[in-house]
Amino acid sequence: MDHAVVIGASIAGLLSAAALHRRFAQVTVLDRDTLPAVDAHRRGAAQSRHAHGLLARGSEVMDELLPGLTAELVAQGAIRGDMQDRARHVHGGRRLARGSSGLTGVLVSRPLLEGQVRRRVSALPGVRVLAERTVTGLLSRRGRVTGVRLAEGELVPADLIVDASGRGSRTPLWLGDLGCRPPREERVTIDLRYSSREFRRRGDHLAGDLIAVVGPTPGVPRAGVALALEDERWAVTLAGYGAGPPHGHADATACITTAAPPRGHDGFTAFAGTLAAPDLHHLVTTAEPLGEPRTYHTPAAVRRRYERLASFPDGLLVIGDAVCSFNPLYGQGMTVAALEARALLDPDLSPAAYFRRIAAVVDLPWEITVGADLRIATTAGRPTPRMRLIGAYLDRFHAAAEHDAELTRRFLRVTNLYDPPQALMSPPALLRVLRSGAQRAVPVPA
Numbered sequence: 001m002d003h004a005v006v007i008g009a010s011i012a013g014l015l016s017a018a019a020l021h022r023r024f025a026q027v028t029v030l031d032r033d034t035l036p037a038v039d040a041h042r043r044g045a046a047q048s049r050h051a052h053g054l055l056a057r058g059s060e061v062m063d064e065l066l067p068g069l070t071a072e073l074v075a076q077g078a079i080r081g082d083m084q085d086r087a088r089h090v091h092g093g094r095r096l097a098r099g100s101s102g103l104t105g106v107l108v109s110r111p112l113l114e115g116q117v118r119r120r121v122s123a124l125p126g127v128r129v130l131a132e133r134t135v136t137g138l139l140s141r142r143g144r145v146t147g148v149r150l151a152e153g154e155l156v157p158a159d160l161i162v163d164a165s166g167r168g169s170r171t172p173l174w175l176g177d178l179g180c181r182p183p184r185e186e187r188v189t190i191d192l193r194y195s196s197r198e199f200r201r202r203g204d205h206l207a208g209d210l211i212a213v214v215g216p217t218p219g220v221p222r223a224g225v226a227l228a229l230e231d232e233r234w235a236v237t238l239a240g241y242g243a244g245p246p247h248g249h250a251d252a253t254a255c256i257t258t259a260a261p262p263r264g265h266d267g268f269t270a271f272a273g274t275l276a277a278p279d280l281h282h283l284v285t286t287a288e289p290l291g292e293p294r295t296y297h298t299p300a301a302v303r304r305r306y307e308r309l310a311s312f313p314d315g316l317l318v319i320g321d322a323v324c325s326f327n328p329l330y331g332q333g334m335t336v337a338a339l340e341a342r343a344l345l346d347p348d349l350s351p352a353a354y355f356r357r358i359a360a361v362v363d364l365p366w367e368i369t370v371g372a373d374l375r376i377a378t379t380a381g382r383p384t385p386r387m388r389l390i391g392a393y394l395d396r397f398h399a400a401a402e403h404d405a406e407l408t409r410r411f412l413r414v415t416n417l418y419d420p421p422q423a424l425m426s427p428p429a430l431l432r433v434l435r436s437g438a439q440r441a442v443p444v445p446a
């Protein structure tokens, strides 16, 4: 085939181009943003100012698509390490046991990651990455999409168009122009508010650990994450669910409702002190801040069910956040984008086959996050009886994992998207949890 056009030069779009260049003579990636010459934040990726963790599975798949990528990042200061070793994971109010997970992750800022992926993709034969090109519509002939229209009036013909334009994707509207139905949207209103700040990193911070994750609990709907970055920096993000009233959960009375982490120094620090464990509070009160806190609001996690449409025009595919934008707290978006880009290597690029493949990619992380979010009282929607049962089991699991590095390893394999959640209930795991005799989780100090 001759020419593929990708809308969006963020992670999903660039990785799509890395896959498509293997079968298209030409791949053109179009982005409306100004793409920085040096690794820097840009308008179209405001999320880069917040802790942006890459799951171990994500870096593995990115290396498949762009061989040697991780090594190149490490050569520029990114940090490679075991996800369980120099890491603090507090989930369900329990501090999970350390050990060696065998899962190797890479700690890297989003600007460096995106910049290096862009340099690699731009250097691929036949690939062009063009900035300041806004796609405003699709061209079509006899029910097939044949190109895109740019804001400047230019028409760009192509054999395949991949929409990687993020959660604001206009494909649902464009489908209407083509006489097709838009996909059904599943929306989980999480009302998640972030406040993030960078700090100068010293070797003695967190006793030399590189990752600290303090997850939310039904009683404490707040979370925080600290990730070591290149150039001796920390990215620290604090998050709070739902400023509105709880949605009638049984444990709603236990819920702290001052949800949004504040922008100012004192508020940021005080908020860190209200998490289920004190690690981040200790870090932000001892480390030197670099710049002011930045905020971000995610009203909802949204999944568009393209795989369920009865008809969809040939010549068009959708990928990344344009298909499903997750609760960012779980750090899944880039890994899912990489797995979906890998699905573009399949010889069958018919929409039906492609959307079926990526629905299978999205199912697992969507199930994990929606199940966890619905346990938070301020999330709109009620957990199903199955979710309640899993939630109760997870409390037991986390309590057992406090003293069991093998259970922690299994948990991290699920959150890093290697294994399905059912792996936590396999007979050996179940046995370890039952033997531990652990009781329901209660928040514990360090």
Ligand SMILES: Cc1cc2nc3c(=O)[nH]c(=O)nc-3n(C[C@H](O)[C@H](O)[C@H](O)COP(=O)(O)OP(=O)(O)OC[C@H]3O[C@@H](n4cnc5c(N)ncnc54)[C@H](O)[C@@H]3O)c2cc1C
Pocket: 007, 008, 009, 010, 011, 012, 013, 030, 031, 032, 033, 044, 045, 047, 050, 051, 052, 053, 054, 055, 133, 134, 135, 136, 164, 165, 166, 167, 194, 296, 298, 319, 320, 321, 322, 328, 329, 330, 331, 332, 333, 334, 335, 337
């Ligand atoms: C606050 C926050 C924190 C996050 N944290 C993590 C994390 O820790 N780990 C993780 O893996 N993921 C995280 N994510 C998700 C992650 O950023 C995305 O999943 C990832 O960037 C892939 O998204 P994407 O490429 O599909 O879309 P985006 O990153 O949204 O990029 C879309 C691109 O399309 C361009 N564009 C849009 N419209 C047009 C148009 N009409 N014409 C041309 N170009 C257009 C935009 O300029 C942009 O470059 C986070 C997201 C947010 C919001």
